[in-house]
Amino acid sequence: MNFFILTLIKVAVVAFVLLTTLAYLQWIERKVIAHVQLRVGPYRVGPHGLLQPLADVVKLITKEGLIPSHVNKLFYLMAPFVAVTLALISISVIPFGPEIKIGPVDTWMQLTDLRIGILFVIAVSSIGVYGVALGGWASNNKYSLLGGLRSSAQMISYELPLALAVAAPLLLANTLSFRDMVSYQSGYWLGFIPRWNLFPEILGFIVFMIAAFAETNRVPFDLPEAENELVAGFHTEYSSMNFAAFFMAEYANMVTVTAVATLLFLGGWQPPFPAPYSDVVPILVFALGGLVALYHGLNPARRMDKFTLPATALVFFGIAAIFGLSLFVPVLKPILMALFWFCGKILVLLFVFIWVRATLPRFRYDQLMRFAWIFLFPLAMINLLATSLIVALTTK
Amino acid sequence: MTAIFFLIFAGLAVFCAINLVVQTHPIASALSLIGVMGSLAVLYLQLGGEFIAAAQVIVYAGAIMVLFVFVIMLLNAGAESATFQVSRFVKYFGAILLAAFLGLVSFIIQGALPRTEGVIFGAFQGTALDVGRKLFTTYLLPFEATSVLILIAIVGAIVLARKEV
Numbered sequence: 437m438n439f440f441i442l443t444l445i446k447v448a449v450v451a452f453v454l455l456t457t458l459a460y461l462q463w464i465e466r467k468v469i470a471h472v473q474l475r476v477g478p479y480r481v482g483p484h485g486l487l488q489p490l491a492d493v494v495k496l497i498t499k500e501g502l503i504p505s506h507v508n509k510l511f512y513l514m515a516p517f518v519a520v521t522l523a524l525i526s527i528s529v530i531p532f533g534p535e536i537k538i539g540p541v542d543t544w545m546q547l548t549d550l551r552i553g554i555l556f557v558i559a560v561s562s563i564g565v566y567g568v569a570l571g572g573w574a575s576n577n578k579y580s581l582l583g584g585l586r587s588s589a590q591m592i593s594y595e596l597p598l599a600l601a602v603a604a605p606l607l608l609a610n611t612l613s614f615r616d617m618v619s620y621q622s623g624y625w626l627g628f629i630p631r632w633n634l635f636p637e638i639l640g641f642i643v644f645m646i647a648a649f650a651e652t653n654r655v656p657f658d659l660p661e662a663e664n665e666l667v668a669g670f671h672t673e674y675s676s677m678n679f680a681a682f683f684m685a686e687y688a689n690m691v692t693v694t695a696v697a698t699l700l701f702l703g704g705w706q707p708p709f710p711a712p713y714s715d716v717v718p719i720l721v722f723a724l725g726g727l728v729a730l731y732h733g734l735n736p737a738r739r740m741d742k743f744t745l746p747a748t749a750l751v752f753f754g755i756a757a758i759f760g761l762s763l764f765v766p767v768l769k770p771i772l773m774a775l776f777w778f779c780g781k782i783l784v785l786l787f788v789f790i791w792v793r794a795t796l797p798r799f800r801y802d803q804l805m806r807f808a809w810i811f812l813f814p815l816a817m818i819n820l821l822a823t824s825l826i827v828a829l830t831t832k
Numbered sequence: 833m834t835a836i837f838f839l840i841f842a843g844l845a846v847f848c849a850i851n852l853v854v855q856t857h858p859i860a861s862a863l864s865l866i867g868v869m870g871s872l873a874v875l876y877l878q879l880g881g882e883f884i885a886a887a888q889v890i891v892y893a894g895a896i897m898v899l900f901v902f903v904i905m906l907l908n909a910g911a912e913s914a915t916f917q918v919s920r921f922v923k924y925f926g927a928i929l930l931a932a933f934l935g936l937v938s939f940i941i942q943g944a945l946p947r948t949e950g951v952i953f954g955a956f957q958g959t960a961l962d963v964g965r966k967l968f969t970t971y972l973l974p975f976e977a978t979s980v981l982i983l984i985a986i987v988g989a990i991v992l993a994r995k996e997v
Contacts, residue, residue, distance in 0.1 A: 511859065551959065555886035562894025566866070569898065573859070573905045585905060592898055599890075612883075612960060 446547055447528075454527055458687045459489035465790045472794040483744040499676040504576075507673065511574035516674065516681035519567025523688035526560040529553040530695045531614050533705045533774025538767055544615070545774060553614040554606065557696055558599055561651060565591045567685065568653075568660075572670035584670035586801055587653060587660030593808040594650035594657075600816035601644040604823040605633040605700045618704035628710065632703040639819045641701045643812060645788075648693040650808065652686060655793040659801050694785040702781050705774035715769075718759040718776045726752030834953045838878060845871035857911040858904045862897060869893040880956035883963050 463478065463485065470477025478485025503509065533545035550556050565588045572584010606612060609620035623631045634641055650657040660670060671682045698704060707714030726749040733745030759776070762768040799807065848867035855861045869892045876885040967975055 508859075511863075550882070552882045552886050555883070555890065559886050559889040559894060562890050562898075565894065565898055566901070569901055569905070570859075581905065585902065588898060588902070592895060595895075 442541065442543060443547070446543075450527060450547060451524075454524065454688070454691070457691065458684055459493065461687050461691070461786065462492070462683075463489050464786070465793070468787065468790045469794045472791070483740065483747070493680070496676055496680040501676040501678070504673055506576045508574045508576065511570045512673075513678070515567050515571035515574060516678045516685070517567075518570070519564060519685040520681040520688070522560050522564040522567065523685040523692065526557045526692045527688070527695070529556050529614060530692070530699065531618065531704065532778050534770055536767075536770050545771065546615070549613060549615050552612045554602060554612055554617075554696070554700070557692065558595070558602070561689070561692075562592075562595060564685070564689070567682075568670055571674070571682065575670070575673035577673055580670050580672045583660045583672070587670055590653070590657060590660065590801075590804060590808075591651055593805060594647045594812070597643055597808065597812040597816040598647035598651060600813070600820050601640045601647060602696075602700060604637050604640040604820050607820075607823050607827050608633060608636065614699050614704075617699060618706065621703040622706055624710055630703055630706065630708045632701065632706075632708075634701045634703075637701060637819070637823070639815070640823070641697070643816045643819060644697055644701065645785075646812060647816075648697065649789070649792065650804070652689040652693055654686075654690065654789055656796045656798045657804055659798055659804065662798060690786065690789060691782070694782045694789070697785055698778065698781045705778040707773070707777050714777075715763055715773065718773070719756045722752045722756035722759065726750075726756065834878060838875065838953070841871045841874040841878075845875070856913070858909045859901065862901050862904055865900070866893050866897050869897065878953050879951070880954045881958070881963075883958075883960040 466488070467477040467485070478488040481488045481491050503512065528547040529550050531544060531546035531549070535542065535544050568591065569584050569588040572580045572582075572587065575581070575584075605617070609617050611617060611620070621630070621632050625631060629635070649655075653660060671679055674682060707717070729745045729749035729752060733741060733749060736742045736745065759772060762772045845868050848864040848871065852861045852864040852868070855864060869888060873885040873888040873893070876888060
């Protein structure tokens with residue numbers, strides 16, 4: 437097929453899925469934090485609050501888009517635009533799966549493979565700092581300025597341990613492109629332990645996750661944008677779609693950073709144990725989810741659960757049936773299996789993000805900066821030195 | 833096709849550079865400088881140096897310019913106003929004369945330089961491996977000198993920013 441049309445189709449699919457995921461990521465976050473805090477979360481807007489993101493989007497669009505009179509209009513309007521554009525661009529080099537063949541079309545499940553894929557993601561996140569800094573400054577407000585400066589100082593301070601933690605698996609795999617990184621992690625030791633970069637590089641993975649929390653301004657590093665500090669920090673003066681843009685940029689950054697962690701450390705789309713046994717895992721997982729939903733539907737805790745939970749069980753059984761069908765249809769199998777493992781790993785990491793948000797208190801700003809420069813940066817450096825020593829001693 | 837992209841991004845680089853000088857607000861100048869860095873990165877990309885392009889964006893546009901922007905924001909520098917008035921005729925005519933003078937000078941200089949072959953886009957086939965090798969073999973002295981320079985800058989910054997005891 438024409439390369440241009442194929443790329444357009446892939447871009448349309450990825451954009452649609454990404455934007456829907458961002459909206460429902462907020463739903464997942466609110467539900468998980470609610471259940472951690474022994475409450476229910478959004479419940480009334482649709483069945484189990486599933487239409488809450490739609491209601492939020494409608495609310496944000498119809499809100500009055502107020503531009504205060506004392507702001508620097510060009511930069512005020514440019515800042516959320518820069519933030520959200522760069523956050524959405526970095527998904528274009530993330531591979532979701534291996535090479536697939538659908539009929540006459542032979543393509544990778546990736547928008548574009550750059551030879552310097554990981555550097556592109558780091559570059560885009562470096563420029564993304566400007567969205568926050570300009571947003572804070574252009575609001576012409578002491579709190580926003582302080583929040584914007586603190587946030588951008590935090591982001592550039594934690595970019596250093598992030599890049600050093602990323603450099604270690606790049607040394608092991610001897611490549612900068614994501615595809616080669618994932619193919620380096622294929623195969624199994626002793627037949628059943630996956631060759632993920634997680635096992636040699638566990639320290640690098642921990643450093644990367646901590647730096648990723650700080651890069652995306654998530655708890656415990658969310659001092660610059662917390663609501664009870666600095667009057668909501670750099671997005672104080674933003675309303676309606678501008679505010680929604682900053683929010684979307686934050687969630688898109690979360691998705692990007694977990695996708696990069698999956699590709700670099702967790703083996704991308706490859707299952708944790710070899711192929712014939714790992715093919716039944718999606719079926720089992722969804723069937724189990726359906727059974728749990730059915731059980732709770734038969735002893736409902738609330739009135740509507742009599743209908744919604746069995747419907748959920750039906751949906752889960754349907755998905756399990758699709759995965760079961762894909763075992764027999766050879767064209768679907770690599771797509772669905774790769775998507776299941778890749779999205780499963782990303783969802784596990786996002787659950788960790790949300791879990792940490794529900795659990796930990798936030799750092800004070802000087803504690804945050806001290807943690808980056810005095811603890812995390814030397815740790816990342818030691819990890820990189822140890823890795824490069826081992827690579828230098830073992831290559832011929 | 834590459835010629836069109838080259839013209840677009842080279843023109844963008846020149847426009848941002850002129851904008852840097854013309855703007856009265858320092859933040860607008862800093863953002864124009866970021867535009868110059870970005871356009872240069874695209875030109876490196878066209879020549880085939882992907883690693884250099886990414887390094888340009890990460891280091892220059894993403895770290896150094898952030899520090900510039902920090903300092904301008906912290907100093908709360910406002911828009912400058914012109915301290916002397918010139919008539920509009922002088923401004924426009926002067927710009928045209930300046931362009932003509934620069935064109936004349938560059939024509940004379942490029943006539944005096946030896947003939948070289950033109951730039952071939954995509955000629956550099958190297959990767960990060962080749963850049964790293966060159967950096968540690970052929971260009972080792974500039975590399976070490978640059979690191980000493982950065983060390984001097986760091987020590988100077990710490991000395992200047994230290995609180996008086």
